[in-house]
Amino acid sequence: MANRGRDFVATVQGQWREKSHRDLRILAQDEFSRLGLHEALVTGQASTTDAATQRAFFEALHLLAFTTQAAEHALALRAFADSRQVAPTLTVTELRQVYGVLIAARQFAAAQAWQKRMDEAAREFLPIIIDRLGPGASPSVWVVGKTPDTLERQVARELAGAQVIMIAGLGCPFSQAALRGIAADPLLAARLAPLTQWLVLPESRLGFRDLRAWNEAHPTMELMLIHNLEDWALVERPATPQFFFLRDGKVVARIAGWPKEGRSEAMHDALDALEHERTGVTR
Structure with missing residues (x-):
C-alpha cells in the first residue's frame, strides 16, 4: 500500500x-x-x-x-x-x-x-460562522459580517453585464502587490470599484483578521472568500492574481500575474475592451 x-x-x-x-x-x-x-x-x-x-x-x-x-x-x-x-x-x-x-x-x-x-x-483566530444558505446555493462567497468577528456566507453577484473578477490569494505576495498597486492608483481603482468582485481562493489558513483589516482600510475593494472553487468554472488554474473581464459571463480579457512595475496600462486596456463590448467605442 x-x-x-x-x-x-x-x-x-x-x-x-x-x-x-x-x-x-x-x-x-x-x-x-x-x-x-x-x-x-x-x-x-x-x-x-x-x-x-x-x-x-x-x-x-x-x-x-x-x-x-x-x-x-x-x-x-x-x-x-x-x-x-x-x-x-x-x-x-x-x-x-x-x-x-x-x-x-x-x-x-x-x-x-x-x-x-x-x-x-x-493556531489562528476563527470568527463566528453564519451560514443561512442551503447546499444548493452557488456560487457563494464568505464576507466579513456587520456583527463583530463574524464571517457570513452569501450568494455571489450574478455574472451579468460588465464585470471584473479578481482571483487573489491572501498569502500570495503578488496578489498583495496587485491590491496595493490598484488602491494607490485612483483612476484605476475608480474604474474597477463598481465592476469588480474581489475574490480570495480557498487556502490552508483563513486569515480572517488580515481580511477584515484590508476591508476596513479599503471599503471599495472588499475581499470575499470563495466558498467552493468548483462553482467558478472560469478559473481553470488557481494561480494568483488573475483578473477576468466579463460581459454577460463571457471572458473579454484576462490578465495574470503582477510584475514589479504593475499592470496599469494593461488593466485600462482591458477595461476599454470591456466598455467597447457594450458601446462599440473606446475611451
Missing part, C-alpha cells in the same frame, strides 16, 4: 501544471480509487498498517483533500488522522495539514475543534 500511495502522489504532482483544476480534481479522485486507496480507507485497512505505510497513506489522502478541496475528503483525512493507531504518531506538520484542508473545504466547525490539538504558534 505504501508504494500505491507514493504512485498516487507522483501521478497527481506530475500533472499539477498540465491540467486544469477541474481535470486535476477528477484525475486525483479516479487514481485514488483505481489504486485501491479508497477501499483501504473505507475498510479501515489503511490505519492498521505499519508506521511507514501510514505515513505514505496520509500523504496521499492529504494530497487528495488538498487537490479537490472537497468536504468529504477533508473529513476523511481528519477521521484517518484521528484513528486510534494513527493519532499518537502525528507530527506537528501533519496536524497543521489536517487543519489546512478543513479550512480550504470550509469545514469551519471541524477546523475549530482540530485546532485545539495544534501547537499554539500555529
